Amino acid sequence: MGMNMKKWLSAMLIGTMLIALIGCGNSTVNEGTAGGDDQQPVEQEEETGSVEESQQPEGSEAEGLSGELNIWSSGEELGRFVSGFNQVYPDIKVNITVIPNADFLAKLTPVMSSGQGAPDIFTGESDYVKYLVESPFWEDLRGEPYNIEQYTDGIWPYVVSVGTDSAGAIKALSWQASPGSVLYRRDLAQQVFGTSDPEAVGALLASNDKMLEAAATLKENGIAMFASWQDILNMQFSNRQTAWVEEDKLIIDESMLDFMDMAKTIYESGYDLNVDPWSPEWSAAVESDNTFCYVLPSWGYQFVVKPAANVTMGQWGLAQGPVPYVKGGTWFGIYKDSPQKEAAWKFMEYVALNAEAQQSYAVEYGEYVSLKEADQALAAAEGEEVLGGQNLFEFYNDQMGKIESDLMTPYDGQINNAFLAAVKVYANGTMDKDAALAQFKNDVATQYPDLIIE
Amino acid sequence: MNKNCYGEGRVLCLPFTVCFISWESAPMIQNRCAATRGTKAALPKIFARVSARSALLFQKGMGISMKKKAFHKQFYGYLFISPFFIIFLIFGLYPIVSTALLSMQKWDGMLPPDFNGIDNYARLITDTTFFRSVGNTIRIWLFNFIPQMAIALLLAALFTFNRVRGMILFRAAFYMPNLITAASVGLMFNLLFNGGKSAVNHLLLMTGIIDTPIYFFESPFFTSSLVSYIQWWMWFGYTTIIVMTGMASIDTQVYEAAMVDGASKRKTFFAITLPLIRPTLIYMTITSIIGGMQIFDVPATLTNGTGEPQKSILTTAMYIYIQAFRSHNLGYASAVSMGLFLMIALLSMVSFRLLRRKEEG
Numbered sequence: 001m002g003m004n005m006k007k008w009l010s011a012m013l014i015g016t017m018l019i020a021l022i023g024c025g026n027s028t029v030n031e032g033t034a035g036g037d038d039q040q041p042v043e044q045e046e047e048t049g050s051v052e053e054s055q056q057p058e059g060s061e062a063e064g065l066s067g068e069l070n071i072w073s074s075g076e077e078l079g080r081f082v083s084g085f086n087q088v089y090p091d092i093k094v095n096i097t098v099i100p101n102a103d104f105l106a107k108l109t110p111v112m113s114s115g116q117g118a119p120d121i122f123t124g125e126s127d128y129v130k131y132l133v134e135s136p137f138w139e140d141l142r143g144e145p146y147n148i149e150q151y152t153d154g155i156w157p158y159v160v161s162v163g164t165d166s167a168g169a170i171k172a173l174s175w176q177a178s179p180g181s182v183l184y185r186r187d188l189a190q191q192v193f194g195t196s197d198p199e200a201v202g203a204l205l206a207s208n209d210k211m212l213e214a215a216a217t218l219k220e221n222g223i224a225m226f227a228s229w230q231d232i233l234n235m236q237f238s239n240r241q242t243a244w245v246e247e248d249k250l251i252i253d254e255s256m257l258d259f260m261d262m263a264k265t266i267y268e269s270g271y272d273l274n275v276d277p278w279s280p281e282w283s284a285a286v287e288s289d290n291t292f293c294y295v296l297p298s299w300g301y302q303f304v305v306k307p308a309a310n311v312t313m314g315q316w317g318l319a320q321g322p323v324p325y326v327k328g329g330t331w332f333g334i335y336k337d338s339p340q341k342e343a344a345w346k347f348m349e350y351v352a353l354n355a356e357a358q359q360s361y362a363v364e365y366g367e368y369v370s371l372k373e374a375d376q377a378l379a380a381a382e383g384e385e386v387l388g389g390q391n392l393f394e395f396y397n398d399q400m401g402k403i404e405s406d407l408m409t410p411y412d413g414q415i416n417n418a419f420l421a422a423v424k425v426y427a428n429g430t431m432d433k434d435a436a437l438a439q440f441k442n443d444v445a446t447q448y449p450d451l452i453i454e
Numbered sequence: 455m456n457k458n459c460y461g462e463g464r465v466l467c468l469p470f471t472v473c474f475i476s477w478e479s480a481p482m483i484q485n486r487c488a489a490t491r492g493t494k495a496a497l498p499k500i501f502a503r504v505s506a507r508s509a510l511l512f513q514k515g516m517g518i519s520m521k522k523k524a525f526h527k528q529f530y531g532y533l534f535i536s537p538f539f540i541i542f543l544i545f546g547l548y549p550i551v552s553t554a555l556l557s558m559q560k561w562d563g564m565l566p567p568d569f570n571g572i573d574n575y576a577r578l579i580t581d582t583t584f585f586r587s588v589g590n591t592i593r594i595w596l597f598n599f600i601p602q603m604a605i606a607l608l609l610a611a612l613f614t615f616n617r618v619r620g621m622i623l624f625r626a627a628f629y630m631p632n633l634i635t636a637a638s639v640g641l642m643f644n645l646l647f648n649g650g651k652s653a654v655n656h657l658l659l660m661t662g663i664i665d666t667p668i669y670f671f672e673s674p675f676f677t678s679s680l681v682s683y684i685q686w687w688m689w690f691g692y693t694t695i696i697v698m699t700g701m702a703s704i705d706t707q708v709y710e711a712a713m714v715d716g717a718s719k720r721k722t723f724f725a726i727t728l729p730l731i732r733p734t735l736i737y738m739t740i741t742s743i744i745g746g747m748q749i750f751d752v753p754a755t756l757t758n759g760t761g762e763p764q765k766s767i768l769t770t771a772m773y774i775y776i777q778a779f780r781s782h783n784l785g786y787a788s789a790v791s792m793g794l795f796l797m798i799a800l801l802s803m804v805s806f807r808l809l810r811r812k813e814e815g
Contacts (some may be wrong), residue, residue: 109563109779419580424763442583447780
């Protein structure tokens with residue numbers, strides 16, 4: 001009896017451990033396929049997959065192309081193309097794993113270095129896309145069978161420029177582009193400046209000095225010009241002559257130094273709400289009666305203003321600030337050792353080069369897309385209700401046409417953060433300008449010891 | 455993330471599966487051959503083969519001699535403790551060794567690493583940000599640990615030596631914050647204090663205590679204190695319970711003897727209770743140091759991973775994360791980890807010595 005009890009007890013112990021271990025394995029599988037709503041039909045396909053494979057219908061459009069693509073994405077967007085893609089290539093099963101942006105590189109790094117469990121396609125957000133473009137893990141799309149160069153004329157040059165490495169290899173593309181704007185309130189503009197027209201408002205904001213003048217006027221009327229001065233950085237990065245790093249040397253552009261003073265003026269004069277971007281009050285300012293504008297690119301309209309504008313429906317407008325700019329965006333490329341490059345390319349082609357697919361995507365989700373043809377077609381359509389009838393594609397097309405190349409470096413994400421921290425302490429008076437700059441340089445040196453900092 | 459992980463999971467399971475099945479089926483085969491045949495047929499082929507083979511081994515081993523039986527008991531003993539060692543070797547020792555090796559390399563995590571000797575360590579001992587992060591970590595820990603111990607001792611003594619009405623309820627309420635994940639707590643406090651229109655500012659403005667909103671997170675002192683407070687709030691209930699168990703285990707005869715000798719309540723507490731729960735206190739101190747030196751989640755979620763303002767709550771663990779996964783210096787991050795490891799070892803040893811010496815003295 002005693003022996004039996006012991007036996008059962010130990011069996012149970014080991015059994016529990018087994019379950020725990022198997023449990024681990026299972027949960028990772030679930031995580032792997034938890035891509036979003038689009039997974040439902042795809043998953044059903046898997047069950048019948050073996051049957052279909054054995055008696056594949058001949059002469060379908062996807063001749064011979066079947067397989068399973070594993071995609072790692074930092075957002076949900078790529079998943080939205082899957083159902084359309086599967087109508088053309090029903091035998092290519094697409095698994096999208098969404099990994100939050102903050103953890104993306106931490107998850108990607110180990111699989112890239114070991115080569116095990118690597119996805120066939122993975123994304124890169126603007127903060128670190130250049131880092132990935134310069135590393136050897138994305139396939140160069142210039143060669144066979146991609147021959148990307150025959151398509152690049154149809155893509156906005158900025159998008160291609162970001163996906164191109166320093167040696168000229170084109171490694172990543174995007175389905176989107178994120179041109180910038182000053183998203184302003186028409187009613188408040190009418191009330192204070194006597195005009196709500198985007199061109200006229202744009203003229204009032206044509207330089208940093210003019211923006212501060214406008215802010216002073218608004219302040220007299222009890223209106224804060226900006227939700228947060230930090231938003232202006234989105235635009236200021238395009239106001240530079242040089243990128244942060246050139247030839248391994250940290251360069252602080254003159255305009256960045258000027259911006260520090262501008263931020264201080266805004267902070268001290270109360271021209272903004274003094275909140276951090278993405279804080280609840282920052283988002284709530286969409287429906288306020290005392291906040292004039294957000295300096296945000298297309299995603300700002302899509303995720304911040306458009307979903308929240310109810311009372312202020314029709315009261316928003318897009319104007320150009322001192323400079324046209326692009327900020328943010330997600331690129332994607334094919335893993336160089338993917339066993340399914342052909343299928344991966346078909347997916348990439350569908351998402352990044354198929355104007356029809358992009359156009360319907362843009363219509364459904366209100367996102368600005370990377371192909372000129374799609375954006376131009378949409379510019380002819382009706383405008384946005386939230387924007388009082390202004391056509392955002394028309395506005396953004398004009399902006400994209402003015403931006404030929406990018407000032408991105410592999411170090412941008414961290415340097416931008418360090419710079420923002422330095423501007424903050426200078427603006428709120430904790431440090432003087434020299435101390436703030438010294439802190440900034442020290443931060444960059446700590447994080448990138450190989451850079452030359454003077 | 456996908457099938458491969460599942461594969462790895464399966465590989466890990468395999469040794470245990472084999473152990474389990476072979477060990478479970480061996481006696482069965484021996485005793486009830488007929489029944490086993492049925493079971494065997496039901497088992498997957500590989501396992502059946504494995505179990506059959508091990509059954510043979512067992513049959514050989516299961517002699518009548520006592521000596522061999524003793525060997526078998528020992529064998530079972532090793533078998534049962536093996537899971538811990540296997541898991542420790544894979545998830546404990548291997549990462550430590552690999553970190554130590556990595557700390558002598560320059561590696562961005564993707565391209566092949568370069569061996570660079572003690573460069574990382576040379577950089578470490580001159581890295582002001584590292585020492586600042588260590589200082590932050592120790593400060594946050596001290597301002598959390600001292601009040602935590604004081605309150606825990608007080609509450610534990612209160613609950614143990616007095617009949618407090620609703621004691622179970624209080625104990626549960628004090629323990630509750632420990633059940634919330636640290637990340638949620640960090641975000642919750644962020645919502646309470648961040649910005650001019652935060653909940654706390656709203657309350658203060660409404661009640662007329664202040665006229666203009668306070669920007670709490672611009673103050674390094676406030677932010678650092680807040681982290682200490684959150685840590686205290688999350689852990690004092692747990693500490694109280696552990697200290698209470700320590701106090702409850704003291705023999706009541708000792709107290710009776712003290713009472714007979716006419717010792718005051720205070721005297722009893724300091725001369726009897728405290729010395730007798732010293733092992734508990736040592737345990738609490740050392741686990742708290744180890745946990746406190748690695749603090750990451752609350753300061754990270756409170757400040758979006760940056761440790762601002764002015765790096766006042768940048769802890770060493772956060773610095774390691776930033777170096778490794780934001781700046782891609784995995785080699786250097788490993789060196790920082792080794793630095794942290796040494797620091798924890800040193801602090802644990804010092805506190806252990808200090809508490810022990812008192813006991814001997």
